[in-house]
Amino acid sequence: MKKKVAMIQMDVTYGDPKVNFNRVGKWVMDAVQVGAEIIVLPELWDTGYDLDRFDVLADKDAKATIEFLGDLARELNVAIVGGSAAEQDGEDMKNTMLVVDEEGNLVHKYSKLHLFQLMDEHLHLTSGEDYPDFKLAGIDSAGFICYDIRFPEWMRKSAVNGAKVMYVVAQWPKQRIDHWCTLLQARAIENQCYIVACNRVGADPDNEFGGMSMVVDPWGNIVTEGGDDEKIVLADIELDKVDDIRSQISIFQDRKAEWY
Numbered sequence: 001m002k003k004k005v006a007m008i009q010m011d012v013t014y015g016d017p018k019v020n021f022n023r024v025g026k027w028v029m030d031a032v033q034v035g036a037e038i039i040v041l042p043e044l045w046d047t048g049y050d051l052d053r054f055d056v057l058a059d060k061d062a063k064a065t066i067e068f069l070g071d072l073a074r075e076l077n078v079a080i081v082g083g084s085a086a087e088q089d090g091e092d093m094k095n096t097m098l099v100v101d102e103e104g105n106l107v108h109k110y111s112k113l114h115l116f117q118l119m120d121e122h123l124h125l126t127s128g129e130d131y132p133d134f135k136l137a138g139i140d141s142a143g144f145i146c147y148d149i150r151f152p153e154w155m156r157k158s159a160v161n162g163a164k165v166m167y168v169v170a171q172w173p174k175q176r177i178d179h180w181c182t183l184l185q186a187r188a189i190e191n192q193c194y195i196v197a198c199n200r201v202g203a204d205p206d207n208e209f210g211g212m213s214m215v216v217d218p219w220g221n222i223v224t225e226g227g228d229d230e231k232i233v234l235a236d237i238e239l240d241k242v243d244d245i246r247s248q249i250s251i252f253q254d255r256k257a258e259w260y
């Protein structure tokens with residue numbers, strides 16, 4: 001099975017969901033025109049890291065965001081890994097990934113587990129209590145948010161559960177972009193899966209963001225990468241490659257889970 005994925009490597013307007021919703025609508029339409037079957041958005045594409053104002057900006061139960069992504073997906077007949085959005089869940093504020101299928105159904109919701117203290121997430125947000133695994137376009141998949149990629153044990157669990165594609169959505173600053181590239185390649189090699197990773201570009205009051213959205217194949221090769229300007233990054237993923245590589249080096253058979 002082969003699928004065309006598109007990562008929307010966009011700038012995000014700080015603290016202005018209305019502008020960002022409009023821009024995402026346009027980007028998604030453009031991606032469909034160039035043949036995308038699965039579209040991936042970056043982390044917090046709706047508000048950026050305007051955490052001080054999350055209490056007024058966050059979408060209650062992510063209702064309006066789910067409806068927006070679902071309508072787009074249904075109208076354009078495309079699956080969307082909707083990056084993450086600012087969600088108000090009761091009293092709690094969360095950084096939440098939303099995934100919709102091509103019929104517009106919400107198939108997955110995951111709130112970021114590992115909060116990134118360097119960007120003050122722990123002061124404003126509550127960790128999720130969800131698992132990252134889901135099925136999209138017939139593919140066993142998992143979704144992670146930015147800092148999550150520094151926790152290999154969290155991603156390994158999804159590989160053991162059968163994920164063949166791992167989506168990563170991010171607002172990863174330029175100053176650590178070499179970590180981003182290396183960690184993504186490492187997660188692909190050690191889990192023998194595709195990594196489809198979308199990072200934003202542009203800047204907010206505290207950080208400049210590094211782009212380098214990329215697809216890494218299960219051998220660790222970078223299939224495509226987006227540099228540091230605003231664009232749609234396109235790639236084909238070939239699912240047979242995952243089984244091929246898993247049969248060449250049998251890490252899932254050979255691991256000694258009882259030892260670690």
Ligand SMILES: NC(=O)CCC(=O)C(=O)O
Binds near residue numbers: 116172176
């Ligand atoms: N938004 C994030 O989670 C950023 C993570 C990051 O920059 C890192 O170095 O880790």
